[in-house]
Amino acid sequence: MTTFLTFTILGLVLGAVYAIAASGLVLTYTTSGIFNFAHGAQAMLGTFLYWQFTYGWGWPAWLSLIVVVGVAGPAMGALLHTLIMKGLRETADVTKIVVTVAILLGMVYLSQWIWHPEDARIMEMFFGAGAKIEFGGVVVRVHELICLVVAVAVAIGLRLLFTRTRVGVVMRGAVDDPDLLRLGGHDPDRIAMLSWAMGSTLAVLAGILVTPIGGGALEANQLTLLVIDAFAAAMFGRLRSIPRTFAGAMVLGMAATYVMAFFPTEWTWTGNLRVSLPMIILFVVLIVLPQDRLRVAAVRTRERYRPPTPRSAAVWGVALVAAVFLLALLMDDGSITTFALGMTFAIIALSLTLLTGYAGEINLAPLSFGAVGTIIAFHFGVTGSGLASRLTLWGVLLAVLVTAVVGGLVALPALRLRGLYLALATMAFGVFLSNMVLRDTVEHTVFGVTFSIFPNGTLIVPPLRVGPLDLRDPRTFLMTATVLFALIAVGLAALRAGGYGRRLAAMKDSPAATAMLGQNLVKLKFGVFMLSAAIAGLGGVLMASAGGSVAGDNFSIMASLALVMLTVVGGIGYISGALFGGLMAGVGFTIMVATFNDLAVVHPSMETIYKTIGQLLVVATALIGMGVGENPSGNVHKIVEGYRTLRGAKGLLAGAAAVEAVLYVLALTGVVGNWWFAILTVCLAMALPVAGRMRAEAPVRATPLELAGLDEPYTDELRERLDRELGLPVRERTAGKEASVHAAA
Structure with a gap:
């Protein structure tokens, strides 16, 4: 007692x-x-x-x-x-x-x-x-x-x-x-x-x-x-x-x-259950308690997304693969491996583009589904041992399939949830997985089979080998991850342009209207959750394989939240937003901190300053997320709008391309360092929209009167200008307007 x-x-x-x-x-x-x-x-x-x-x-x-x-x-x-x-x-x-x-x-x-x-x-x-x-x-x-x-x-x-x-x-x-x-x-x-x-x-x-x-x-x-x-x-x-x-x-x-x-002390998972219990209760409460009714009409927000056509997505996909190939020629093996890790995060971020950007369903734990795929690939998809071990194609496919099923199981009880409640449910799943599954490092015996879900707290996932394709080479891995990202992106663009994508967009805009038109919301949500989880599972397996090993902290809820935040910052409704979010979440923090730490080592007298700048940049990344409220469509949307001023500026674009080609050749030959190449490229990219705006805002020279009607068509404004220049009385159209204005006054 x-x-x-x-x-x-x-x-x-x-x-x-x-x-x-x-x-x-x-x-x-x-x-x-x-x-x-x-x-x-x-x-x-x-x-x-x-x-x-x-x-x-x-x-x-x-x-x-x-x-x-x-x-x-x-x-x-x-x-x-x-x-x-x-x-x-x-x-x-x-x-x-x-x-x-x-x-x-x-x-x-x-x-x-x-x-x-x-x-x-x-x-x-x-x-x-x-x-x-x-x-x-x-x-x-x-x-x-x-x-x-x-x-x-x-x-x-x-x-x-x-x-x-x-x-x-x-x-x-x-x-x-x-x-x-x-x-x-x-x-x-x-x-x-x-x-x-x-x-x-x-x-x-x-x-x-x-x-x-x-x-x-x-x-x-x-x-x-x-x-x-x-x-x-x-x-x-x-x-x-x-x-x-x-x-x-x-x-x-x-x-x-x-x-x-x-709870019995011999239950090795009691401690993990106690830590996970609040999230289990949260998930149950969200499912059991009554939910809000479906929205009768669309709630107009300030987000504006322009999904690409499959054709334009294919063009940009080819451009991305070519750009990554050229950049890989400038990098050493360590930098290439880091870049490849960022591309795998970008693949996981594509699951958010589909689920949240297209369908309006929120998932705050995308890396948790990546963890499920990684665990399956580790236990059932690795052949050989030691340095000869390889990840098999069938193991990857099984991991993707099981992750899709887990996504469906998570979505099944949460089909009634939307918005905040769905976000909390997925967060609860992510925290539960981290505390209950990824911490399970002890051995279990079930039906005579002894196993450990996360042995020693680390999973060793070797590179994939399929016939002549061996991803042990860093450049091959990077290009394979990039091609996979491009193929999935084109597939998502085609899906969005098709009938299924339009149904997802309608469900996002107004679930009640979509249901009234005969659409099955349960099937739509269930299907998009499974497909999104499968993409995240594939990205998770590749992420683990890129690094060679992963720990439970690699799939923590904090890492998932950072990926979600940066993808929304880039533009959750854009494929390029997933690329931005994945690269920033996967390698952005690491590169920023490592670069300034290296500078601190090279210049001991400025160690404090360089380390402070590195930490400030990490905090500033989060500050960017706080500014999403001012630009809810994302940075990609803002950048694209800035580049629209370059339409028709063929000379300006050709000049910029020539300058970039010269910079690349100089970097490839070692005349300028890679960091200088990156800095100058960013400066050029930022200068182009400014030049486009200056060009658009430049005063247009008035057409000579003798060429009126030849160089430009007759308009009301041109007729009024001719009348003014020739000293003729105001035409009846203008006079009628003035008379009506005086009469109204």
């Missing part, structure tokens, strides 16, 4: 912290309509600030609490709303999600830069671990009591705020009908900013309270994911009800501690 009471109290304490964090989520969503995926990162950043003030600089704990919870937390939330969130009106769900994901990643990168992950940082409980109170033989720490009291106070306070105060009613109206709220003399933006400040404060408070309970050293990713577990509690209340959110948090906390207390 004592054990039961002890773990019940521990569960209530953990649930109390979940309740505080989830209440902040409910608060911000209720008043702004935006689900804050960065909630855990805000808690993490506030906790690191508290550690810095208290343990790094020796401030009193009470003063650190006042500064962090009372000042830094509210300021963080208010700034986020003012600078970013209020600009997300009339954007699609995926844009709102990706902006908060970008904030999450930016905060994680910032914290890892300021507080290096290799340095251990420990936080103690309030009043110390020795401050205890005994109730009926059960020992409770003072810190744990504080968590319970604070959670109850937050729940009661928010309940009273929303039901008994004018401010709470106004907060709910800020998202329900902001225009009506303005007519009542209130400012919706100011109300939303207040709610974001309060939500951020609760997140920071939850992070400070939960860290000493969990024990261990402060780590950015773990603390962020720990608070993300509160998402399940928030969904208990359907992001509306504080009491149901509080009850769900308590169930969540006690379930986690009961698993740890009462």
